[in-house]
Amino acid sequence: xxxxxxxxxxxxxxxxxxxxxxxxxxxxxxxxxxxxxxxxxxxxxxxxxxxxxxxxxxxxxxxxxxxxxxxxxxxxxxxxxxxxxxxxxxxxxxxxxxxxxxxxxxxxxxxxxxxxxxxxxxxxxxxxxxxxxxxxxxxxxxxxxxxxxxxxxxxxxxxxxxxxxxxxxxxxxxxxxxxxxxxxxxxxxxxxxxxxxxxxxxxxxxxxxxxxxxxxxxxxxxxxxxxxxxxxxxxxxxxxxxxxxxxxxxxxxxxxxxxxxxxxxxxxxxxxxxxxxxxxxxxxxxxxxxxxxxxxxxxxxxxxxxxxxxxxxxxxxxxxxxxxxxxxxxxxxxxxxxxxxxxxxxxxxxxxxxxxxxxxxxxxxxxxxxxxxxxxxxxxxxxxxxxxxxxxxxxxxxxxxxxxxxxxxxxxxxxxxxxxxxxxxxxxxxxxxxxxxxxxxxxxxxxxxxxxxxxxxxxxxxxxxxxxxxxxxxxxxxxxxxxxxxxxxxxxxxxxxxxxxxxxxxxxxxxxxxxxxxxxxxxxxxxxxxxxxxxxxxxxxxxxxxxxxxxxxxxxxxxxxxxxxxxxxxxxxxxxxxxxxxxxxxxxxxxxxxxxxxxxxxxxxxxxxxxxxxxxxxxxxxxxxxxxxxxxxxxxxxxxxxxxxxxxxxxxxxxxxxxxxxxxxxxxxxxxxxxxxxxxxxxxxxxxxxxxxxxxxxxxxxxxxxxxxxxxxxxxxxxxxxxxxxxxxxxxxxxxxxxxxxxxxxxxxxxxxxxxxxxxxxxxxxxxxxxxxxxxxxxxxxxxxxxxxxxxx
Numbered sequence: 042x043x044x045x046x047x048x049x050x051x052x053x054x055x056x057x058x059x060x061x062x063x064x065x066x067x068x069x070x071x072x073x074x075x076x077x078x079x080x081x082x083x084x085x086x087x088x089x090x091x092x093x094x095x096x097x098x099x100x101x102x103x104x105x106x107x108x109x110x111x112x113x114x115x116x117x118x119x120x121x122x123x124x125x126x127x128x129x130x131x132x133x134x135x136x137x138x139x140x141x142x143x144x145x146x147x148x149x150x151x152x153x154x155x156x157x158x159x160x161x162x163x164x165x166x167x168x169x170x171x172x173x174x175x176x177x178x179x180x181x182x183x184x185x186x187x188x189x190x191x192x193x194x195x196x197x198x199x200x201x202x203x204x205x206x207x208x209x210x211x212x213x214x215x216x217x218x219x220x221x222x223x224x225x226x227x228x229x230x231x232x233x234x235x236x237x238x239x240x241x242x243x244x245x246x247x248x249x250x251x252x253x254x255x256x257x258x259x260x261x262x263x264x265x266x267x268x269x270x271x272x273x274x275x276x277x278x279x280x281x282x283x284x285x286x287x288x289x290x291x292x293x294x295x296x297x298x299x300x301x302x303x304x305x306x307x308x309x310x311x312x313x314x315x316x317x318x319x320x321x322x323x324x325x326x327x328x329x330x331x332x333x334x335x336x337x338x339x340x341x342x343x344x345x346x347x348x349x350x351x352x353x354x355x356x357x358x359x360x361x362x363x364x365x366x367x368x369x370x371x372x373x374x375x376x377x378x379x380x381x382x383x384x385x386x387x388x389x390x391x392x393x394x395x396x397x398x399x400x401x402x403x404x405x406x407x408x409x410x411x412x413x414x415x416x417x418x419x420x421x422x423x424x425x426x427x428x429x430x431x432x433x434x435x436x437x438x439x440x441x442x443x444x445x446x447x448x449x450x451x452x453x454x455x456x457x458x459x460x461x462x463x464x465x466x467x468x469x470x471x472x473x474x475x476x477x478x479x480x481x482x483x484x485x486x487x488x489x490x491x492x493x494x495x496x497x498x499x500x501x502x503x504x505x506x507x508x509x510x511x512x513x514x515x516x517x518x519x520x521x522x523x524x525x526x527x528x529x530x531x532x533x534x535x536x537x538x539x540x541x542x543x544x545x546x547x548x549x550x551x552x553x554x555x556x557x558x559x560x561x562x563x564x565x566x567x568x569x570x571x572x573x574x575x576x577x578x579x580x581x582x583x584x585x586x587x588x589x590x591x592x593x594x595x596x597x598x599x600x601x602x603x604x605x606x607x608x609x610x611x612x613x614x615x616x617x618x619x620x621x622x623x624x625x626x627x628x629x630x631x632x633x634x635x636x637x638x639x640x641x642x643x644x645x646x647x648x649x650x651x652x653x654x655x656x657x658x659x660x661x662x663x664x665x666x667x668x669x670x671x672x673x674x675x676x677x678x679x680x681x682x683x684x685x686x687x688x689x690x691x692x693x694x695x696x697x698x699x700x701x702x703x704x705x706x707x708x709x710x711x712x713x714x715x716x717x718x719x720x721x722x723x724x725x726x727x728x729x730x731x732x733x734x735x736x737x738x739x740x741x742x743x744x745x746x747x748x749x750x751x752x753x754x755x756x757x758x759x760x761x762x763x764x765x766x767x768x769x770x771x772x773x774x775x776x777x778x779x780x781x782x783x784x785x786x787x788x789x790x791x792x793x794x795x796x797x798x799x800x801x802x803x804x805x806x807x808x809x810x811x812x813x814x815x816x817x818x819x820x821x822x823x824x825x826x827x828x829x830x831x832x833x834x
Contacts, residue, residue: 043086048131048157061086089737102128103189106140106177110196110404111397112446118167119445121195125162127179129153137180138162142193143169169195197415199404199447202457204418205433208318208380208425209246211282212541212559220426221253228254228275230429232265235274238434242451243275244420246318247282248301249539270310276453277301279315279336282539286317286324287480288493289538290500294330296531297538302334313455314338315372318380319425320540321350325367325477332370338458339364339372342380342420348481349734351378358406360418361461362472373458373471378406381421383433389423391432393439400447414464418457485542489560495567496537502574503530508601508653509581513588520584526573533570537563548725548732589655596620596658600650611644613637619663620645624656632759633667643667646761646786670757670764678756678763682790685756685765685783692754692767693717694783701790715794718781720746762786 047059063086104127111122125138137150147164175193180186207227211217228250231243245251255263269275281297289297298315305312315336317323321343331339343350351357356376364374379385386403387396407417422433437449452460462468486493510522542563544555586597600606614620616639619628635642650656676695678685686696693714697706707715722744724731729741754767765783784793 045158046128050131051157089735104128104138104177104179106175106191106193108193108196110199110401110408110447111444112168112196112198113165113443114445115167120165121168122163122165125164125177127160127162129155129157129160130181131156132184133181135182136160137182139178140164140166140175141178142166142175143173169193171195196446197404197408200416201447201449202416202418202452202460203383203422203437203449204244204420204452204454204457205242205383205422206244206246206318206380206420206454207423207427207429208421209250209282210319210425210541211249211536211539212562213543213545214426215555216558217562221257223426223428224250225254225257227429228266229258229262230431231275232262232269234429234431234434235269239274240437240451241274241434242453242456243429244316244454245275245277246316247280247539248277248304249282249536251277251304252300267308270308273453273456276314276455277305277310277312278340278454279312279331279334280317281535283317283319284322284535284538285320285480285483285486285540286322286327288322288483288486288496289324291326291330292504293500293534293538294324294327295334297535298330298334298336299531300535311455312336314340314458316340316342316454318342318421319344320482321345321348321478322480322483322540323350323477324480325475327366328364328372328374329366329368329370331372332366333368337372338455339374340377340420340454341374342377342382344379344482346733347484350478350481351376352734354478356474358409359411359472360407361458362474365473365475371473373462373468374474375418375420375454375458377418377420379421381424382419383422383436384424386419387436389430389432391436391439393443396440404447413466413470414461416461416464418461420454483540485540488543488547489563492537492542492564492567495571496534499530499534499537499567499570499574502578503527503534503570505599505601506530506574506577506581509578509585509599512653513581513584516584516588518584518588520581523577523580526577530570530573530577533566533573537566537570548727585655589657591623591657592659594660595623596660597655598647598650598658599655600652602652604652605649606652607646607648608650609644610647611642613640613642614660614667615639616641616666617663618660619667621659621661622656623659628663629658630760631667632761633669636669641667644761646789668759670759673756673758673763676756678758678765678785680762680785680787683785683792685763685785685792687754687756687765689754692765692781694765697792718748720748722746 104125107124107126109122109124113120113122123140125140127136127138133153133156135150135152137148139146139148141147143166145166147166149162149164151160151162153160171194172192173194175191177189177191178186179188207224209220209224211220214220215223231241235241251266254266258266266275270277279298279301281300284294284297286294298312302312304310313336315331316339317327318340319342321341323341328339331337341350341356345352356362357378360375360377361373362376363371365371382403386399387393403419404417423430437451440449465471506527507522510527513520514522541559544553544559546553547556547560550556582597582599585599586595589595589597591597596610596612598608598610600608611634612620620631620643621628629645629647631643631645633641634644647656647658676687676689682700684696684698684700685694687693688695691714694707695709697715698704699706713719723742726741727733728735728738730736730738731741731743754765757764757766761784763785766780768780782793782795784795786792
């Protein structure tokens with residue numbers, strides 16, 4: 042908080058204009074700019090609020106003496122810097138200030154330029170001991186002097202480990218291919234810089250950068266890069282990129298380490314750390330994944346613009362902490378307030394005055410009695426996808442020439458964390474953090490729900506492809522899984538997990554080339570992975586089916602899970618054919634969901650498919666084609682387990698009654714219908730508090746739009762049971778269509794509710810007002826279960 046006393050004599054009745062100005066030092070360049078701040082130069086003001094208070098009986102505060110964290114070398118030893126802040130009283134024209142501490146006296150006299158506020162004096166004395174007696178004397182010209190006595194403690198002698206880094210977005214700022222070249226040029230520049238500055242270190246922001254460099258550079262450049270990686274000048278993280286860890290499956294998180302681990306093994310490189318920067322997404326299981334892979338250090342460099350992860354706790358202040366996963370595995374973690382800390386502190390082009398002004402506030406977070414070492418990390422120098430600024434290689438040398446402490450030293454992240462371990466007398470005493478705070482800012486998933494749904498399906502299907510490939514390999518038929526296609530599919534999955542889902546202008550300009558093409562690139566990765574997985578599955582199932590003694594043309598349904606399960610199957614059959622379960626010899630209930638000239642697409646429920654096994658079905662001639670669902674008279678459908686009542690005009694479910702539990706399942710007083718799709722507008726006007734974490738930006742005026750029925754909802758009866766079908770649109774977005782289905786099966790005590798949209802952008806929400814304490818929601822199809830969710834969402 043900044044306080045300024047404004048004498049009432051300077052104000053007049055009515056409107057007063059008060060201007061706040063931040064002045065740069067005249068001897069510093071003014072073309073530098075701290076990253077993340079909207080002004081050039083080394084000074085500026087960011088504030089949440091301005092408050093004025095009238096204090097008629099106000100007494101000016103006493104002077105303040107602040108010991109600064111700066112030491113300088115001198116012929117007689119270390120000199121400790123401090124500042125003195127003296128309130129200016131009416132009539133003051135000059136001040137003489139003296140400070141006596143540790144047997145030495147510092148004095149300064151100054152003619153005042155201002156008539157109110159504070160006078161700031163900077164001084165230095167030889168370093169002194171803890172609790173040294175101090176005397177401050179202030180003499181005001183013509184008004185006598187005042188004296189204060191107190192004890193002073195010296196500042197810590199900080200060692201700050203600077204870890205240069207430029208953030209990686211695979212997209213966002215530009216097309217991924219162009220980003221690839223920008224990042225490759227950065228490595229080219231690093232090779233040049235380290236020839237002149239062998240002490241310089243740089244931490245890459247993901248292994249994808251390495252992969253792209255290997256693909257896009259000549260052998261001599263690759264050889265130079267590997268040499269720098271071996272020497273520690275370039276630090277390579279275990280992660281493929283910064284990942285939506287809450288979205289990625291557990292296996293995806295494990296697989297994200299495979300590419301870097303293979304490269305490290307081939308070239309004899311250490312793999313000691315991973316990181317996740319910018320979007321704060323730190324799923325609890327990730328700690329266990331890293332620890333089990335032998336990765337001992339983790340960096341969480343958070344962007345608080347949208348996800349204030351580190352603003353509500355003391356993880357940054359307590360860093361490093363042991364982050365303990367669900368299985369007890371631990372990684373030593375540094376929680377950085379953001380990912381371009383050095384750039385924000387020192388600016389680029391380099392500005393030492395900016396660093397001097399900002400370091401005291403930065404170090405406040407770590408200057409507490411529980412901290413046993415005087416070491417802290419400054420992570421990151423530049424924002425996403427920019428050319429390397431050569432000035433960062435000069436920072437340490439220029440600073441250390443001016444100051445003895447804080448002492449700056451370059452380090453790769455893994456190297457820096459190992460130093461933290463060595464300097465701590467007992468590393469096991471570092472604080473332990475368990476759990477996580479949720480996957481903040483993974484809203485890209487909602488912005489492209491079609492790709493999200495497809496990727497969720499891919500994450501599960503690729504595991505089935507591996508299981509079936511391994512099973513087919515075990516038959517001894519000579520089959521060999523297609524590892525090359527499998528690895529290519531995994532690469533697409535890892536790039537889909539990566540946190541860049543749209544262009545930086547996608548909210549403001551959703552129809553720009555950048556927005557559309559970058560969205561297409563994300564979609565393409567999902568589609569390419571899906572096609573590759575289809576090929577892997579088809580080949581493996583063909584090899585497995587050949588080892589099963591069944592007649593030609595038998596439909597074999599595989600279950601790759603470790604428990605018995607039911608599952609929907611869609612299959613094309615000749616018109617007039619039936620699907621027969623070979624274990625019972627009976628036809629299975631089906632319904633036609635599509636028609637061709639000579640075929641029908643049918644769906645049926647494959648019930649009780651054994652764990653890690655299969656069930657076989659024959660396609661045999663039947664008495665007649667499978668009938669499509671037929672309309673049911675009335676607005677009610679029943680099974681032995683449920684009773685469903687609908688409102689035909691709106692298509693909403695009016696009642697869903699559980700006969701066994703003897704209870705209504707739908708909350709009819711919530712104001713929303715069950716499985717109702719809502720369109721929400723008003724959030725696109727920026728800035729607003731919905732998009733940005735802030736206490737001062739406007740609260741958006743959100744409006745909720747309920748859909749209107751395109752045609753009356755109907756109940757349809759088929760061999761499978763009774764199904765509700767409805768189609769809706771919104772007047773606010775007439776091109777958007779939503780379809781909802783609810784299927785009640787006669788012999789099964791469960792029901793299936795499906796909602797689909799033709800346009801999958803933000804602002805659409807589904808409501809599930811329920812009287813049940815828990816609902817099991819399955820997102821993206823029957824493959825991916827995201828778990829139990831409290832009702833009423």
